[in-house]
Amino acid sequence: MQNPIYTIGHGRQPIEKFLELLTSNNIEILADVRAVARSRWPQFNQKALITALGGAKILYIHFPELGWKIQATKEDFDRGVEEIIKLSSNQKICLMCAESLPEKCHRKLILTPLLIRQNIEIIDIYPSGELKLTKTSLS
Secondary structure (H helix, E strand, O other): OOOOEEEEEOOOOOHHHHHHHHHOOOOOEEEEOOOOOOOOOHHHOHHHHHHHHHHOOOEEEEOHHHOOOOOOOHHHHHHHHHHHHHHHOOOOEEEEEOOOOHHHOHHHHHHHHHHHHOOOOEEEEOOOOOEEEEOOOOO
């Protein structure tokens, strides 16, 4: 059975709050879909994030080919989407970008429609902890 795929935006929140949102939803893999794994907020730079996630037993994988400001080839982009789908088939994965609100982010505007077409439910994690489900046509 295919697991839903979660999404989250790191925003400006403290790393402890961010980790709590992930662990409370039993996330096993954080898929960083930023083109560049850097942030104005140092706790969300790649090295610091990998360390923090490791302490919470969450695997970090960077998918720069799925980033908003990158000109990935169609083949690379499709391969990234396929890898996320494959990983989500037996682990709980969460797509992460910087934007806190999914409706303002490429993870909702570009990635969610592609995943929905693959009959994968999407669950957005909001900074408040609220979850919003985007169902597939088969749901």
